[in-house]
Amino acid sequence: MNFLEQYNYWIVIILMMSGFYIVIAHGNLIKKMIGLTVFQTSVFILYISMSKVTAGTAPILNEAYKVYSNPLPHVLILTAIVVGIATTALGLALVVRIKEAYGSVEEDLIQEKDLQQEGSE
Amino acid sequence: MIEHLPILQVIIPLLAAPICLILREARLVRWFTFIASALAFVNSILLLQQVQTQGTISYSLGGWDAPIGIEYRIDLLNAYLLILVTSISTLALLAAGPSLRKELSERKETYFYVAYLLCLTGLLGILATGDAFNVFVFLEISSLASYTMIAMGRDRRALWASYQYLIMGTIGATFILIGIGLMYMMTGTLNMYDLAERLPEVQQTKTVFTAFAFFVVGVCLKLALFPLHLWLPNAYAYAPSIATVFLAATATKVAIYVLLRFIFSVYGFEFSFSHLPLQEILVALGLMGVFAASIVAIYQDNVKRLFAYSSVAQIGYMILGLGVGSKTGLTATLLHLFNHALMKGAIFLALAGLIYRVGSVNLKAFSGLGKQMPWTMAAIVVGGLSLIGVPLTVGFVSKWYLVLALLESNWWPIAVLVLIGSLLAVIYVWRIVEVAYFRKAMQDSAPYKEAPLMILIPTWILVLANIYFGIDTGFTVGLSEQIAASLFEVAK
Numbered sequence: 001m002n003f004l005e006q007y008n009y010w011i012v013i014i015l016m017m018s019g020f021y022i023v024i025a026h027g028n029l030i031k032k033m034i035g036l037t038v039f040q041t042s043v044f045i046l047y048i049s050m051s052k053v054t055a056g057t058a059p060i061l062n063e064a065y066k067v068y069s070n071p072l073p074h075v076l077i078l079t080a081i082v083v084g085i086a087t088t089a090l091g092l093a094l095v096v097r098i099k100e101a102y103g104s105v106e107e108d109l110i111q112e113k114d115l116q117q118e119g120s121e
Numbered sequence: 122m123i124e125h126l127p128i129l130q131v132i133i134p135l136l137a138a139p140i141c142l143i144l145r146e147a148r149l150v151r152w153f154t155f156i157a158s159a160l161a162f163v164n165s166i167l168l169l170q171q172v173q174t175q176g177t178i179s180y181s182l183g184g185w186d187a188p189i190g191i192e193y194r195i196d197l198l199n200a201y202l203l204i205l206v207t208s209i210s211t212l213a214l215l216a217a218g219p220s221l222r223k224e225l226s227e228r229k230e231t232y233f234y235v236a237y238l239l240c241l242t243g244l245l246g247i248l249a250t251g252d253a254f255n256v257f258v259f260l261e262i263s264s265l266a267s268y269t270m271i272a273m274g275r276d277r278r279a280l281w282a283s284y285q286y287l288i289m290g291t292i293g294a295t296f297i298l299i300g301i302g303l304m305y306m307m308t309g310t311l312n313m314y315d316l317a318e319r320l321p322e323v324q325q326t327k328t329v330f331t332a333f334a335f336f337v338v339g340v341c342l343k344l345a346l347f348p349l350h351l352w353l354p355n356a357y358a359y360a361p362s363i364a365t366v367f368l369a370a371t372a373t374k375v376a377i378y379v380l381l382r383f384i385f386s387v388y389g390f391e392f393s394f395s396h397l398p399l400q401e402i403l404v405a406l407g408l409m410g411v412f413a414a415s416i417v418a419i420y421q422d423n424v425k426r427l428f429a430y431s432s433v434a435q436i437g438y439m440i441l442g443l444g445v446g447s448k449t450g451l452t453a454t455l456l457h458l459f460n461h462a463l464m465k466g467a468i469f470l471a472l473a474g475l476i477y478r479v480g481s482v483n484l485k486a487f488s489g490l491g492k493q494m495p496w497t498m499a500a501i502v503v504g505g506l507s508l509i510g511v512p513l514t515v516g517f518v519s520k521w522y523l524v525l526a527l528l529e530s531n532w533w534p535i536a537v538l539v540l541i542g543s544l545l546a547v548i549y550v551w552r553i554v555e556v557a558y559f560r561k562a563m564q565d566s567a568p569y570k571e572a573p574l575m576i577l578i579p580t581w582i583l584v585l586a587n588i589y590f591g592i593d594t595g596f597t598v599g600l601s602e603q604i605a606a607s608l609f610e611v612a613k
Binding site for chain 1: 254257258261265268269272277278280281283284287288291292294295298299302305306311
């Protein structure tokens with residue numbers, strides 16, 4: 001099997017793992033959101049690239065076109081994109097509130113303040 | 122009208138949510154939300170009756186038949202869980218008025234109800250749909266709404282808990298999305314029953330195994346299986362009390378439903394349990410969850426967080442029942458789903474009343490409350506006894522079936538471990554009882570009054586349900602056995 005034959009999946013996996021790594025490794029809440037978005041986007045590419053049919057055209061209902069790409073994954077992923085935007089928006093809104101409440105967007109500082117609060121209770 | 126019940130189940134709360142925004146006035150919105158939820162409850166009872174008389178209901182959305190259109194499919198399992206979710210939601214809303222007025226500012230109250238209804242929509246949607254992608258969409262609707270509800274807690278740690286939940290929840294949902302995508306890639310369908318027919322043909326491919334792995338890990342994140350439970354304790358501890366009641370009693374149960382549905386109805390028992398070491402993994406993680414979470418619970422001073430950890434332990438029992446892989450084991454899981462919702466609903470509602478009067482759920486604040494708030498504390502004690510699994514409570518019924526299932530499979534060492542796990546529950550429940558009943562109230566504070574009636578009534582409805590279903594097990598056991606039998610039939 002040719003290594004490059006399925007390059008689209010390699011792209012998906014590289015993006016997915018970089019996004020996932022950023023979410024886990026970075027302590028900055030904004031960077032975590034960026035990682036999460038990259039992670040989600042990789043799945044969009046997975047869906048869209050699998051709907052491609054070799055030598056197919058766009059899905060047009062006409063006698064002239066016999067082979068065409070599968071339109072369904074595009075539609076599905078439109079929904080997933082909307083969900084992704086909602087998640088990012090909510091996540092960023094939470095970061096704003098966290099910044100107001102804690103004065104920081106760094107994970108370790110927030111956890112330190114939480115520990116202090118728990119100790120004083 | 123009657124044939125549209127499956128979609129009405131989802132549409133009622135979905136349409137009620139934006140109407141709340143128009144009504145604005147918090148008091149109006151509160152009753153409106155309650156009515157919407159009560160209607161959904163009535164709807165779910167009608168659905169169960171219909172399923173019991175006519176068998177599985179298939180509903181084509183918009184008149185487009187499956188597999189092209191989206192199919193809503195209600196069988197006994199769905200109907201059983203629909204009743205569970207809508208009944209708990211309605212009871213929680215009954216208590217919501219006073220509790221939320223105390224914990225949120227008035228401007229936020231309306232938004233809370235909107236988020237609550239959307240969360241309910243999402244959960245009911247997951248239960249009603251027969252389409253794999255629809256499950257993902259509804260899962261995200263309910264998750265986004267629950268992040269919002271949790272973030273409304275008055276402690277700033279609620280924000281941090283909500284953010285952590287958002288990150289982990291989104292990773293879980295994306296894993297589910299990858300799993301569904303890979304299934305679609307191999308079969309060309311998203312309808313669950315089509316998937317079940319077409320998956321066996323491609324069963325031995327790596328893609329299907331990968332799809333299964335992604336899907337199961339994603340769902341396990343959502344249902345907070347140990348060690349993927351890290352988001353849960355803080356989210357439950359700092360969310361507004363009513364949100365905790367609702368989420369603790371329903372959200373994880375719905376995730377377990379998704380797991381059951383895919384393991385049994387889509388992939389089939391044969392594939393899930395024979396080709397993969399799923400059984401060993403579930404049993405090991407379930408047991409570890411029971412012990413680790415119960416032990417951590419013993420050391421908690423925040424009582425809400427204590428019971429949140431206990432939730433993780435109870436989920437361990439449910440997963441353990443599933444891991445046994447027998448009809449009795451599955452019956453135990455289904456029973457514990459229902460019974461745990463009753464216990465945690467009662468306990469967290471009682472804690473809502475306690476927060477209303479005392480303002481804190483720190484164990485120190487409990488001293489002397491046994492005399493000052495007898496009804497509230499009695500509710501917590503009965504709920505606690507049920508958690509332990511004392512006879513005459515629902516907890517006993519589900520533990521009994523779990524131990525029975527383990528003995529049937531000759532796994533008696535695990536049965537012993539389950540009983541030891543229950544003893545750990547005795548310790549953390551006793552800590553609360555000791556402080557509340559045997560320690561004197563702090564001198565400097567005036568005695569607290571009993572919680573308001575609006576919170577006490579739904580609490581006690583749930584407490585009595587805990588006892589009633591512990592004695593008259595006909596409804597729950599009968600239904601669970603029927604469902605377990607039907608799931609195994611499909612699997613063969």
